[in-house]
Amino acid sequence: MDDLSGKHALVTGGGTGVGAAIALALVRAGANVTITGRRQAPLEQIAREHGRLRWAIGDVTDAQSVKSMFATAAAAHGPVEIVVANAGAAASKPFLKMDAGDLQAMLDVNLMGTFHVWQSALQPMLDAGWGRLIAIASTAGLKGYSYVSGYCAAKHGVVGLARALALETAKTGVTVNAICPGYTETPMLAETIANIMRKTGRTRAEAEAALKAQNPQGRFIQPEEIGDLVLFLCGKGAASVTGQALAISGGEV
Numbered sequence: 001m002d003d004l005s006g007k008h009a010l011v012t013g014g015g016t017g018v019g020a021a022i023a024l025a026l027v028r029a030g031a032n033v034t035i036t037g038r039r040q041a042p043l044e045q046i047a048r049e050h051g052r053l054r055w056a057i058g059d060v061t062d063a064q065s066v067k068s069m070f071a072t073a074a075a076a077h078g079p080v081e082i083v084v085a086n087a088g089a090a091a092s093k094p095f096l097k098m099d100a101g102d103l104q105a106m107l108d109v110n111l112m113g114t115f116h117v118w119q120s121a122l123q124p125m126l127d128a129g130w131g132r133l134i135a136i137a138s139t140a141g142l143k144g145y146s147y148v149s150g151y152c153a154a155k156h157g158v159v160g161l162a163r164a165l166a167l168e169t170a171k172t173g174v175t176v177n178a179i180c181p182g183y184t185e186t187p188m189l190a191e192t193i194a195n196i197m198r199k200t201g202r203t204r205a206e207a208e209a210a211l212k213a214q215n216p217q218g219r220f221i222q223p224e225e226i227g228d229l230v231l232f233l234c235g236k237g238a239a240s241v242t243g244q245a246l247a248i249s250g251g252e253v
Contacts, residue, residue, distance in 0.1 A: 002235035005030035008077040009234075010070070012060055012117055013087030015042030017186035018136060018223045022084050025227030027052050029234075031082065034073035060087045060113030070120045079124040082234055085114040085158075086136040090151045090188065092195060098150060106150035111157040118165065122174070131174040132234050135162055136226065139182045142245060142253045155180075159245045166243030175242035177233055182249035183211045184221040217250030 009026045013019040014035025020042075023035045027050050036058045037043050043055035054076050058069030073080055088110045093102060114135045125131025140148065141155030159178050166176040183189055189211075196207040212218050229248055232238055247253050 002231070002237075003030050004082075004231075004234060007031045007081050007234070008034070008073070008079065009082035009084065010034045010036065010073050010080045010117075010121070011084045011086055012036050012058070012113070014055075015039060015046060017188060018181070018184060018226050019084070019086040020046055021223030021227045022086060022136075022230050023053060024050070025224070025231055026082070026234075029231055032077040034077060034080070036069050036073075037087065060085070060116055061108045063116045063119075066116040066120050074124075079128065080121055081125065081128065081130065082132045082134070083117060083121040084134045084136065084230060085117045087113055087117075088136065088138075090140075090148060090192070092147045092192070093150075094147055095149050103150040103153065106154040107157070110151065110154035111161070114158050114161060118161075118176075122165075122169075125174045126169070126172055129173040133162075133165070133169075133174065133176040134230060134233055135178045137162075137178040137180045137245065139180050139247060139249050139253050141178065141180050142247060162245065163243045170242060175233070175238065177242060178245045179226060179229055179233075180245050180247045180249065180253070181221050181226055182215050182247075182252050184223060184226065186223060189220065215250035215252050219250065221248055221250070 009031045011019050011023045014023045015037045023033050026033045033053045035043055036056045038059050047053045047055045056069045056072040059065040118133050135158050137158045138155045140152045141159040144152050162176050162178040193207045
């Protein structure tokens, strides 16, 4: 594992689940970390336990809020050199029952959220000649899933954004990548399982089995695995890894 001492990393949606696991992995690697989100309580709870971890309130769907979030982070630890756009949401609904607002909601948090965060982060990285822009996308950015077409569209957009921006920054020392996990054991997954149980009458075990069946390894991805992949992308060995959509899915895609 590369030593990230002195680097400043910002992780959106860092209070729970995958975001928290990524933040803690970066702290263990020596980085100063700012976690962000809309709710203060979970951010504070994690930050209290780790000296190099601070928090800032921010809503990734609001460009001005994101700018303020970065200003708060920079005041504490200096310019942000590693950004993980992790904040996201998934909503399930049959396509014919969706309206434009349903699609827009998925685009706002998953795609526009990544856009706002990367726009606020990029110029200081270009000025420094080094940076890491990472988005936590999904296997839904690489393939389709039924009943989550808005989410799939948004995550496909995140992958496309990463591929295009990687070409613009290829000679600058900044790399841009998307990580695409399969079903990951998080609070968001717990909500998905509960929703399946309500709508289908399946037991928890049956609902979990249906989701695990999509992973050829027959298991859920663990948040810490995603944290480890983030560390790899921040290290010297990944200097030429840019414009990639890296599946962490047990072979699903």
